[in-house]
Amino acid sequence: MNFGYTDEEERFRQELAVFLDKHLTEEIARQNWEDKGVGPEAREFSRKLAAYGFLGMGWPEEYGGKGLPPAYDFILLDELGKRWGAHVPLDVGYTMVGHTILRRGSEAMKKEFLPKIVGGEIEFCLGYTEPNAGSDLAAMMMRAEDKGDHFLISGQKTFNTECHYADYHWLAARTDFSPQGTGYKGVSLFIVDMDAPGVTVRPLWTMSGERTNEVYYDEVKVPRERLVGEKNKGFYYMMEALGSERNQVFVPSRLRPVLNMLLAYAQETRYQDRPLSKDPVVRRQLARAAVELEVAEVVADHSRWLEALELPMTHQPEMTKVMVSELEQRLVNAGMRILGPYGQLEEGSPWAPLGGRIEWYYLHSFMTTIGAGTSEIGRNVIAQRGLGLPRG
């Protein structure tokens, strides 16, 4: 059994670790934390990663990459996650959209977008969910009428995170209005400039103070060249990309900083005249979290290994998604119990233990089992594709 990365890949990890230890200063990490990952620091840092040659390892050379296996990007995500926690400074263009452009985009589209994605120069936001189409994405209503050299798009999206600062919207809209075009048939994918006339972005705030958005389209003219792949095939492209997206986004190492914070807190804090680290309940909770995190890493690595060897992925990325998002909730729940009543104090309060970060993670953790598909839907996918049970 060969379980691990090659020597060259491990060398890359070491070089990256040295770079991150030097350049990812306390100041950048703190600022990024205060801006909840959407401030200029995150973007600047991803450009720095590109300038030092750490972005694009797994991307083809003709589009600005290094033509190496995807394992390099997994290592990059792991190392960033370990240090940066929830807000890794890599755009959805890099982790999600770019792979579909590579597989399905025209040559002109690849040349226009991929080098800039790989260079950390542009950012995308995802436009899938609508007020009446979340889990049932195939019910989407946004209309993109084919006018020959352009499409005219109208409708509403909701929960489109990052759209208030992204350059481009990765948009799914309906292009077939015939009786045959219902459901997952008749959906197409587009790349839309966020500053195109007729696009309006309005904020929606989550309870952890993070911004997501409603996005309205009022007869927005989108050139035909911005249609991704074939018309009416968008839903297939979205599904095709799902496994790889889950492997890139649900990175267990992002939970390491939370566990480390709690371990340090238990070591440094005394309660009723003895260190918290000697309390059996605290020890049990931390040990359990450590075991679960290790298991999540193995589950995620298995799924990434399938992707790296281009073996079929069926339910494995979904297992990673469900496991990592639910583990985040269990871990921060344990954190809130370990911190006690003071744990409820917010960032900014002088009495908030660990700077209020566990309190923030606690509120943030609710969205992790909703965003990118809920746990209920995830379990349905595992039951159907992994266990061979009939459609629910």
Ligand SMILES: Cc1cc2nc3c(=O)[nH]c(=O)nc-3n(C[C@H](O)[C@H](O)[C@H](O)COP(=O)(O)OP(=O)(O)OC[C@H]3O[C@@H](n4cnc5c(N)ncnc54)[C@H](O)[C@@H]3O)c2cc1C
């Ligand atoms: C903070 C945040 C950020 C997001 N960012 C983006 C983004 O950038 N781009 C984007 O396009 N979307 C984004 N989303 C949307 C996200 O993907 C959807 O919220 C999610 O898919 C659920 O859809 P919904 O909210 O419409 O819930 P619904 O689909 O209405 O589901 C409501 C409840 O019913 C359950 N349910 C629904 N159908 C079934 C079923 N068949 N079997 C069992 N249970 C079921 C669900 O699990 C859920 O508990 C974001 C969401 C959040 C909360």
